[in-house]
Amino acid sequence: MTESFEPKITAFVCNWCTYAGADLTGTSRINYQSNVRVLRVPCTGRIDFMLLMKAFQKGSDGVIVSGCHPNDCHYTSGNYHARRRWMVYKDLMDFMGVDTNRVTFSWVSAAEGARWAQLVNEVTDNIRNLGPYAEYKALAVAGIE
């Protein structure tokens, strides 16, 4: 059963750094696991926590959030704003018992193609080990008569 499990991972990435970085991974012909669906947004500042929630709601087993390194934001400070919100949101998720091992926050620049591949591989292996996010998926049917 676990052997056939292929995790579904949603990645929210910023347009300027991580998306470009992921692009570089491809053009550099670096192989990495294909479990990640990449969703590009202009800036990490746009990645509302509700998007992460929605990803789990729609069946993701893991989520990656990634953007420009601090001080490198295309819009100067979007990633700083995002970082504050992630800090609180991660705490809150943990307090409510949501599995924070399933969310990975990271900085990947446009030059770090190899880093992106490594990140995706690590996260995918990790989620594969954790198995499907059954707890959250069970919510969708609980409480309906």
Next chain:
Amino acid sequence: MADTFKLTHENLDGLFAVLRKDGRRVLAPVDADGRTELNDVEKPGQVSKSYIQTIMSAKDVVFPKVERLLSYTTEPGSVELHDAEPHALPTVLFGVRPCEAKAFGALDAVFNWDYRDKFFNARLEKMAVIGVSCTKADDACFCTSVGGGPADTKGSDILLTPIDGGYLAEVLTDKGKAIQALAPQLFTPGNGVDKAMIAAKLEQAFDQPALTAKLPGMFENKLWEGQSLRCIGCGACAYVCPTCVCFDIQEEADPKQGQRLRCWDSCGFSMFTLHASGHNPRETQSARWRQRIYHKFSTYPERYQMLGCVGCGKCTRACPVDMNLREHLVEAANA
């Protein structure tokens, strides 16, 4: 009239066992962290000893807070519909108060006055009510003002009234008789106790027929605005109410399949009547508060020849800002 028996405490133990053996769950008021909830119980010993009312009403047994009406699967150019079957469990409601027992009639009126609602009906059919008369009332209660009473039989299949050593048992309906028939020996001959002596005394607070008669002329009265000023517009009153029946239909779907769910809703929410154009027939909280009163005390009598309120006072107890319904009705009746 109803057949009257005695049901001793020991025999009630036996009755619970028999009901469960018959495949029915028994839901009864249970104390939980200072709240009284309606929970699945095995023995009468688990039932709360001191409750006046449960916080939530028992309506979710027949009208759950979320229930599936239908589901479907979709593919480009085609849709396959799947009817939903209510998952109705044989249920005995034990220990609900006469006011709440009566409330099922008010729900039935809406669900079946014209089109028949199969979901409600399937659940109602599998439910029986063993009510227990009230021996005390609190400041929120006003059943006697709305045609009920602490030992009123309406809505119960069997009504129990506490007496020494057990209960006076009135077997009132065919469903009640069917329960009795499961273990007739548990029901011993009654001893002619006058239940009116035991039941709580609750003075009538206002003249309801007079209130109903004058409401149509009071629509524009400033009273509603004054009363509703402290209302915060939440749905607590409607959601604990045993007769509030307003609902929403919500769709939940992904690209290949979906379902329609019926969910509780409340006329107190500002979005409830909001039109697509942005126009809202009930724009202010006072208009929504007025709707709540009128629906129960004017619309219901006119359409269904009964009241949409049983005087249980749950709304008053649940309200975060203590909107006391009895008090407001008295004020309206005296206006």
Next chain:
Amino acid sequence: MTEKNIYLPYLMRITQITEESPAVKTFRLEFVDEVAAQNFNFKTGQFGLYSAFGEGESTFCIASSPTRKGYIECTFREVGRVTAALADKEVGDIVGFRGPYGNVFPLEAWKGKNLVFIAGGIALPPLRSVIWNCLDLRDWFKDITVVYGARSVADLVYKHELKEWNERTDINLVTTVDPGGETPDWTGKVGFVPPVVEQLGLSAENTVAIVCGPPIMIKLTLPVLEKLGFAPDQIFTTLENRMKCGLGKCGRCNTGSSYVCKDGPVYTLAQLNELPAEY
């Protein structure tokens, strides 16, 4: 024993889509199920709940005439979650329909009378059903007048039909657009609906007026009709309160003790005067 699920919609196939004006579309819908198609009947004035599977249900009138068999039509403006999803549909797609619900326009009672239809903007669809129904039973009635106004020329719906009505001699069509909404080649009137109605010099004698439009138009048109001598029971309108069930249960469409979904949507002004103004 087993009861019918009253919330189950019919499946309907979209067979034609007409773009009426910006964000307004008309769908022609045919039953997927042959038997349902055979058994389906409605009368003019009734409405239904149309569903976009995946998003939910929305309430619109049936905009086609019951005299045109084999299909129903609905016209809607894209404003919310459901209508946006419907607007994305293409010919051949499946939507849901529950209905027909509500009461009807009393055409029998209007026999031998003059009819005046007054509509504004997106409120023509409910009247379009009646108008075609009356045109298909043309010898039942005397004069038929239609006054239709919209914000601008682009906002007029059913442009082809307006052209057809304009060319017919058995119906008097007056179209108007709000000042500033006209185009250089606009041949209709310019002005708001109420004064246009007033200028027509209609006689209230043996006439019924059917009014439907935004609240402000209705509010200003009613005094005009009153001035022309129309009694409240000669004026009809159709309400569209928010609904979820259409079956007299969900509790949101009522005005006073009247359920718009059951006792309405068609009301005379005389009836509305008896109700609290919660519509």
Next chain:
Amino acid sequence: MEALKQKAKELLQKGDVKAVLGYAVGTGNVRRPHFARTPEQVDRLVLDEKCTQNLATYLTKHEVKHLGKVAVVALPATQRALLQLVAERQLRDDAICLLAMDGTEVKVLPSGAAVEQHLALKTDAMPTADKAMIEKLMAMTREQRWAYWQQELSRCVKCYACRNSCPMCYCEHCTMDCNRPQWVPVASHALGNLEYHMVRAMHLAGRCVECGECGRACPVGIPVHLLTFFAEESTAKQFGQRAGHSTKLDYALSTFKPDDKETFIR
């Protein structure tokens, strides 16, 4: 008590305010919010330790705004909420007229600055029981916390009493009422309940004045206030600022410091 009534009557008579919002005795001796617009209504005012509601909730409501200027009998939590509402530009500083008790004296606090000064005199820490409960939850395993909240939230019926009683939940159009997209399921099933409470807590992080009104308002006794308390504490701990302490503070989550310290971003 008499001093409060005296002051309330004075304000009404002078026409300084159109109403005095305080507390009165309600059903079964509970305390309820009370709008006093006449001297007789002022006589029903009470103020004692049974008064708990955060009356600041009312000041952003249309119906109350229409009354004109309202004087508010303000507990410390109400005062904090007012400061936060001014900080968030929901109330004008000159709309403030608070009646606060200082011993047996009644103080009129006519501005945010006055409230800040008055508040600075007292500390109003989180109730011990709530603090202990948060600590107890944090000592659990994640799975236990999940089970705890699932159990608690299963009673939620989404009556929105928590939202509507909250002084900081003043949005005209709540996220819960948005359906394009439908962020959170409307239905009160397990998913809808979890996500609703998560969004509510997150939207109050850095804004919660820790009055606990949401928890008291809940008809089914879910300790929903622990969620917003926790989110607020997390914000305070990490960014060093608390809601409801000044009219001048920016919302902690709409600002940043380049050296905000985190440990989990890779």
